[in-house]
Amino acid sequence: MTAAPAAAPVLPPLDFTLSPFTGLTRDHWCGYADHLLRSAHRHATADHANLYLPGATSAYGRKSDSLEAFARTFLLASFRIAGDPEGTGRLAAWYAQGLDAGTNPANPDRWPTPGELDQAKVEAASLAVGLALTRGVLWDKLPQRVQEQLVAWFETVIGQPYPPINWVWFQIVVEMFLASVGGRSSAADIDAGLAIHDSLYRGHGWFADGPERAYDHYVGWAFQVYPQLLQLMAPTDPRVQARAAVDRERLADFLDDAIHLVGADGAPLIQGRSLIYRFAAAAPFWAGQLAGHTRLTPGATRRAASGILKYFLDRGAINDDGLLSIGFHGEFPGMKQSYSGAGSPYWAAKGMMGLALPAGHPVWTAVEEPLPVESGDFQRLIGAPGWQVDGTAADGIVRVRNHGTDHANPGVRVADSPLYARLGYSTATFPDLVPESLDNAVVFADEAGRLTHRTGFSFLGHFEQDGVQVGGCRFTAHWIDVDPDGGPDHGSGAAGTATPGPDVTVASLTRGAVELRVVRVRHAGRCSARLRIGGWPVDASSALAGSVRPVPWGGELPDAGTWHRAAPHPVGEHLSIPWIGTPGAVADGDYAAVVVLSGEGGGAGSAGTTPMADGHFAFPDGTTIDVAAALARLVSE
Structure with a gap:
């Protein structure tokens, strides 16, 4: 059947007296x-x-x-x-x-x-x-x-x-x-x-x-x-x-x-x-x-x-x-x-x-x-999903660092679900819908460029320390050869044959727009793979700014780049994700990066440019945290 053209909605003028933020009544x-x-x-x-x-x-x-x-x-x-x-x-x-x-x-x-x-x-x-x-x-x-x-x-x-x-x-x-x-x-x-x-x-x-x-x-x-x-x-x-x-x-x-x-x-x-x-x-x-x-x-x-x-x-x-x-x-x-x-x-x-x-x-x-x-910057820990939430009034963005949700259970070895298993989600960015991705990731790339997954991790918990939110997880990174007959997509990551990589502990120390992401690698000798720490997925036409920078704490991360996909996605036309990593095979050790997402007026772009002093990381507003002490508490709890 052929439908007649749609009529426009019948609407009154916006009312910013009753509804000062939206105008909607x-x-x-x-x-x-x-x-x-x-x-x-x-x-x-x-x-x-x-x-x-x-x-x-x-x-x-x-x-x-x-x-x-x-x-x-x-x-x-x-x-x-x-x-x-x-x-x-x-x-x-x-x-x-x-x-x-x-x-x-x-x-x-x-x-x-x-x-x-x-x-x-x-x-x-x-x-x-x-x-x-x-x-x-x-x-x-x-x-x-x-x-x-x-x-x-x-x-x-x-x-x-x-x-x-x-x-x-x-x-x-x-x-x-x-x-x-x-x-x-x-x-x-x-x-x-x-x-x-x-x-x-x-x-x-x-x-x-x-x-x-x-x-x-x-x-x-x-x-x-x-x-x-x-x-x-x-x-x-x-x-x-x-x-x-x-x-x-x-x-x-x-x-x-x-x-x-x-x-x-x-x-x-x-x-x-x-x-x-x-x-x-x-x-x-x-x-x-x-x-x-x-x-x-x-x-x-x-x-x-x-x-x-x-x-x-x-x-x-x-x-x-x-x-x-x-x-x-x-x-x-x-x-x-x-x-x-x-x-x-x-x-x-x-x-x-x-x-x-x-x-x-x-x-x-x-x-x-x-x-x-809109009332001010805030921090909030949400226990069940394992989310540490940071809202910033300057740009109006709410960010979630995720160490507790993956649409799976501990020990399961499947591909990461893009909508559940990323390390970060926000009200301003849409996740990259490809399972193997640098989007808010700690992954390892093999010689063919394939990236690992973290689904099945163990949630280590989260807490607030000295004005900073701390949370983390532990997992065996794994590559997945996906089973093409794995069934319909109802949220879980795709099943297949898993090949184990290094054992990894990831901790997020967050305040506002800034995350200090600390990565502890063990048993790197299981494979020869490069470490990649990926930032936020940002559309090139947006007012958002995303960055990932190395922090002089532990192993060096001299390799860097920005991944691009010039194709439509749910909120834009050109997706980009910054990343840093090792130029060759990763070795056992600790690595750290500062990962930032800020919007218009966010003012966090300079975060992480000051080296850590005496094991303390300084956030842009001057708040500092003893990184080793925070990690020790996270692992012990």
């Missing part, structure tokens, strides 16, 4: 939500059941993708309807027609059921949540025949297997909805799913997305959002009531950390899989206000959420046809994963959950307040 959020919905509806079938959006097809096929587009846009529509039931009647009627056609067994274009297609298990959850939030407006007004169709469609989830990751929530919310409307449900399914959820809890609000060290945005937009939605969907259920207090505390703890992972330009931390969901990163902030379980003020919450939305709007997330493409800023097909279809990016709808709150809610009426990175 609830009316702007409504305008963008309505624009996304109108644009997607142009690609719907006549019965509204399927949205055949232009673009990529997932491994599940077009029928799955069209259901996905319906379900995820319906989730967005449900937030609009819940927050403004009087003004969204036409929207409710549009989706009511699609819900009927999609579940009508006599319709040849009906949706596959969750019992027939795994991806339908995911989309069923969005449908269930949306119907629960709009129950009085939509569900209660559906004809009995349509309600029975929907119940029968949902009931195919009962007894189905779900992987022990965030997917367990898709079964939980569907069966909870079924129970609330008189359908069949399985207490065993619900209890098992909740038990898996609790087993993945790693402390202070953080969950791992499965049994591996998989920390990413799913912590917020799945593990923290669904428990709060459950309290709205089934407030009288004894299981929900019994866990309400702990779920509230976990969300509040997580948000205390999450607010520190948003840059001054609104960028969320660019790390982890499914980044094509873009402003879904705002979801946990809204969840805190929706359920009232947050220590963040309403003004700080809206600043974070509106900042995240504006970051993507300003960078082409919505294309000229009013659609969300696969990509990060604009379209970038290289970010497609096996489960990604044209409807997938619409899980960004989760980031618009705040629209379920009425216009008079304090989160919409309070004046925006600054983010932590």
